[in-house]
Amino acid sequence: MTDAQVLTQVEGAIVLAGAGKMGGAMLSGWLAQGLDASKVAVLEPFPSAEIEALAARGVRLNPAPQQVGAVATLVIALKPQMFREAGPQLRPFVGSSTLVVSIMAGITIAAIGEVCGGSVVRAMPNTPAAIGRGITAAVAAGKVSAAQRAVADALLRATGAVEWIGDETLMDAVTAVSGSGPAYVFLLAEELARAGVEAGLPADLAAKLARATVAGSGELLHRSELASATLRHNVTSPGGTTAAALEVLMGPDGMQPLLTRAVAAATRRSRELAK
The missing domain is CATH 1.10.3730.10 (ProC C-terminal domain-like)
Incomplete structure (x- = not known):
């Protein structure tokens, strides 16, 4: 199954929290792969002109949780310094079966799960993602299912290659080498x-x-x-x-x-x- 097929078969909304350069690059990649814009909701208090243009194509911009409905995946692309303050506002978007994909530097799977809940994948992309030439390392929590991992892989692969690792303690060095x-x-x-x-x-x-x-x-x-x-x-x-x-x-x-x-x-x- 191709990445595009994986994404089109996702049942429920995909919510992107944070649509700066990296989050915006990911969103553009998803839509370029054929993901239906109406399945995506973006939480961004200061949307760029590019994000507002995508909203005109059907992406929902800053909806309330009750307007989104069931959320299949929450992708957190916030600055890590903002997470402790903004994180609790994300919890209403997370259900018991929601996949949570974080690309925040330094924030652990345990911390993300504590604040947001869900089944967590922690990932670290880099800025060449903006041209589809990024490299992302990712690690999944134990309760992430094979199907959820496939969705996370497809979402991350929209901006370049993905390498999965089994040891979360390696993520700090990953951030230092490829992230920075x-x-x-x-x-x-x-x-x-x-x-x-x-x-x-x-x-x-x-x-x-x-x-x-x-x-x-x-x-x-x-x-x-x-x-x-x-x-x-x-x-x-x-x-x-x-x-x-x-x-x-x-x-x-x-x-x-x-x-x-x-x-x-x-x-x-x-x-x-x-x-």
Whole structure:
């Protein structure tokens, strides 16, 4: 059964709480897969023009629980700092058989179940979801049925690949690597352009070269079956310019220890958000 078929066979409403960039990307993906807009309700106090346009196509915007009826799935795309305050307002949408899918960083399955109830799937997507190239890691609570997991998988896969894990304690590291990871790549492009300017390039040319290099290299990595280390070796001639740069980047103060510290800091922060 395809993801589209799974979604079209969902009995009951799909409620999306939080329609910012990530929630909005997910919603667009669901509708692009053929999900009936009238089956979706969006809870968003400050809807963007894009969300309001989707409401004109049949998506219900900010309905009361009694107007929604039976809710098959509640997808929570709130900022984690907002959950404790807004979470209790979501409970009336959750019945005994409702699947609850959370994409909030740091908020545990236990905390979500305590506040909202339902059968909980905790997931962490990333911003390339906006172009259908995201990667999401997900973990399900024990009482999530196979059918509910299939629905969660279809909802999450609308914006890219999905990897299921069995250990929720890994989610903080997942958040640090793939959830926050796009910012690290954007910083690479930013700093590569800055270094180009320092080397004498005009700022606009340095920015174009850096942006295209990072984007093109990412696409090559995506399409190639070779390991990233192999791709790196393939572009590095012994004694050449790339080798000279890599001696710096792979040195004792280079990228490996720096990224290790960065990912550790993000992992710690994800754990703190759960408290």
